[in-house]
Amino acid sequence: MDKKELQSKTALVTGGSRGIGRATCLALAREGARVAVNYASNEKAAREVVAEIERLGSEAMMVGADVSDPESVTKMVTEVESGLGPVDLLVTSAGIAKAAHHSEMTFDSWRHMLSVNVDGTYLPVMAVKDGMLDRGYGRIVCISSIAGLRPRGRMVTYSTSKAAVIGFARSCAEAFGPAIRVNCVAPGLIETEMGAQLGPEAMQRIADEAPLKRNGQPEEIAQTVLFLLSERSSFTTGQTFVADGGRVTLP
Template sequence: MMNNSGLAGKTALVTGGSRGIGRAVSLALAAEGVAVAINYVANDEAAEETRTAVAAQGIDCHTYKADVSDAGQVNRMIEAIEADLGPVDLLVTNAGYGALEEHGKLSFETWRWMMSVNADGTFLPVAALASGMAERGYGRIVCVASIAALRARPALISYSAAKAAVISFARSCSEVFAPNVRINCVAPGLIDTDLGSEVGPDASAKMIAATPLKRIGQPEEIADAVVFLLSDRSSYISGQTLAVSGGRVTVP
């Protein structure tokens, strides 16, 4: 149901928008009356399923296959989006990936991979869109980070560093592109997605036990936080990181 979010009639780009958190964000934005451009990199079937679900709400929705860590592909994607839907008002940089690392063994290959997917994949869409938003006098950006960026993660050193880079980048950009463009981050904890399941049942059980709310999060709960930060309900919030983690960020 549409409300006082101020989002109706806007156009959004959601990177990594076909599955998991991205799919939930795409559907939540559609419920607010937002036209949605869904970016994905590989899974055509998932992208079409999400597009169909968004379109079923009577919302204009298109899918765009592109690697957001590749500048050329990002620029071509945005050109296509603007031709189909007009200028992008809202950006959610959700595309990302995590990889566990063997304790005490650092891999430069993994480091470069995590930085490319997570940090470059955030930088390039923001860099391509933020200036235009500022010139038009309106823009809202939410970057999906992780609580891994907010606390020690011995098995996720490269991933946590990449997500910390996302947070620092967004914080600095929030000042550069102010006052008419607001930029914030959400930092999810363990979420019930394909990526979340890759930690394995034993690690997942330990993480849930260490979470004050004693459960795994749902993609829709992250989507609610994203929509809040995009909406007029957060009109005096910029440069911040909202942890949506069942309280886990507050404990060792």
């Protein structure tokens, strides 16, 4: 990538305090972008990401907001725009996951996960797209999951939410083109706190099944996100880019 490509850009990363979002914030900073690090409750983690970005020589700010709450998201974007300038690049990485047998599913748990994973994608995108359209430039990457592409009997709600993210991004690509490109990344199992919820045995079994014989690192997803934000992917919009060690290729 041209080192200067993201130097004049402002990026907002939801769920930037930990995991894939954190790695994306740092990757953006290495490419010179100013980065707004969103978090829900883990202020300490967000503060550490901001400090690390500043050590890398980029500007950063942290911004607490619940992405499932409309007022909170509007306030977040206003704060970011007055602190770092209009949002050019948006990455929606905030999300939650929980495995549950169908007998344990409740309407409340369904609504909660859809509100964070789906409303939490919709609201930040809607809050930045008009400014991007007015300025004639915007790049958006939504983090989905291979669970959105394959059946997941113990993750019915999560899988539904991640399929919705793919559908949303695909339609936004048509609605907001040509100024804004909108793409998704669908990671396989990544070694973050969310991934670790599965426990070491399940993680090892999944790694052994994958053609690449391992699980992914957050930095590997961040690089895929950077590609989709950059002009190296200039003819790509409405797509879902799978980064999963080859698991979706399996029967």
